[in-house]
Amino acid sequence: MAPTDRHSPPYVPTASPATLALAHALSAAARGFAVFPLSHTKLPALPSPHRNDPPSAPRCHGECGLAGHGVYDATTDPRRIRALFTAAPRATGYGIACGLPPHHLIGVDLDTKTGTNSSASLRELALRHLFTIPDTVVVATPSGGRHLWLSGPPHVVVPNSAGRLAPAIDIRGAGGYLVGPGSRTEHGVYATVPGTAHLPPAPCPPTLLRLLTPPPRTHHPDPGRPGQHGLGLVQFVLGAHEGQRNTRLFWAACRAYESGLGATLTESLVDAAIRTGLTDREARSTIASAARLTACR
Incomplete structure (x- = not known):
């Protein structure tokens, strides 16, 4: 065995950029910040699952339940964060939504x-x-x-x-x-x-x-059926993972009230939220907050 230099510092393994990014992301999530992996270009590290969809396809914000929707993947759930970084081994940073x-x-x-x-x-x-x-x-x-x-x-x-x-x-x-x-x-x-x-x-x-x-917008409620837009909002809520459920419900409820569909979609949104793990009381409280927000705007 070759002799070792007794003055040499001990060998310390260097963590990979992805490992360091994950550690920082988990620390931020512990403080309540929803995070997701970024590449060295500061863009989302996971490719969109819809990158080959035709241009006419409706825009998805994670309603499909797959990862790769950028900021809409953001979560505070440690298990979900680790899964996102596992799927993005070349991530060197993280975004905070x-x-x-x-x-x-x-x-x-x-x-x-x-x-x-x-x-x-x-x-x-x-x-x-x-x-x-x-x-x-x-x-x-x-x-x-x-x-x-x-x-x-x-x-x-x-x-x-x-x-x-x-x-x-x-x-x-x-x-x-x-x-x-x-x-x-x-x-x-x-x-x-x-x-x-x-x-x-x-x-x-x-x-x-x-x-x-921005100044308040004038909304023109549509008294008809919720249609594809309303169904998309419900699917968006159904696709929520732990750590995203209130956030997704609040976002969908805001969009529903802005489109004049708040009252029409309330029960469907509540039902979807309950299926993701929220209680009836939590769901209705979040939707009520969205209603107050859009009323103020």
């Missing part, structure tokens, strides 16, 4: 790619509208930008936007996601800014929240 309970996360993306000083733009906006950004989680991006994590109220849906609030400031809201800290991309690693990792997402200042919320 915005707009979901309990945090109703809103991401303020201060970009640097355009050459605009986005931090200065945010400070100017805050001075003009008389609000301050509270101490909150801040994630540094490989390009030198910053992601500010804020928490929104459950009855307000903040949409995604790019540059609408101010130049070089993008907003990640309902249906969007943030790259989680610890994720490795082709440009580098996302990392929490020192001193902010232990903080919960701070409540979004009310004035800023109003700037992020």
Whole structure:
């Protein structure tokens, strides 16, 4: 046996990028953030099961029950998260879905790619509208930008936007996601800014929240049968895994009320939710929250 150098450090196996990403994702899920695997390009790591469908096929947000729907795969269930990462062995990061309970996360993306000083733009906006950004989680991006994590109220849906609030400031809201800290991309690693990792997402200042919320839309209820759209919403709820059930039900109920089908679909949605494991009381409470939200909007 060859002699060993007694001054050499002991061999320590290096974890793979996928293993590290999974560990970070599970840690985020334990704090209530719904997660899913990302590739090194910051895109969902799992291919869509509908990538070969014809263009005329209806859009699926996970109603089929298969993985590969991007942010709609997001979950806080550790078993489901491990299954997603097992199916995506080349994942190097994870996404955190915005707009979901309990945090109703809103991401303020201060970009640097355009050459605009986005931090200065945010400070100017805050001075003009008389609000301050509270101490909150801040994630540094490989390009030198910053992601500010804020928490929104459950009855307000903040949409995604790019540059609408101010130049070089993008907003990640309902249906969007943030790259989680610890994720490795082709440009580098996302990392929490020192001193902010232990903080919960701070409540979004009310004035800023109003700037992020679009004006109410006028809805035209259709008193007819629910049709294919209503059936799709029910199937979406039926496809929920543990950790997604309330989220999917809330999303489907919001879409139902926005389409004027809330009253028509309520019992079908309740029945679907019960079949996924929710109680009748939990299901009706979630649907009632969706009804209040759409009424406010």
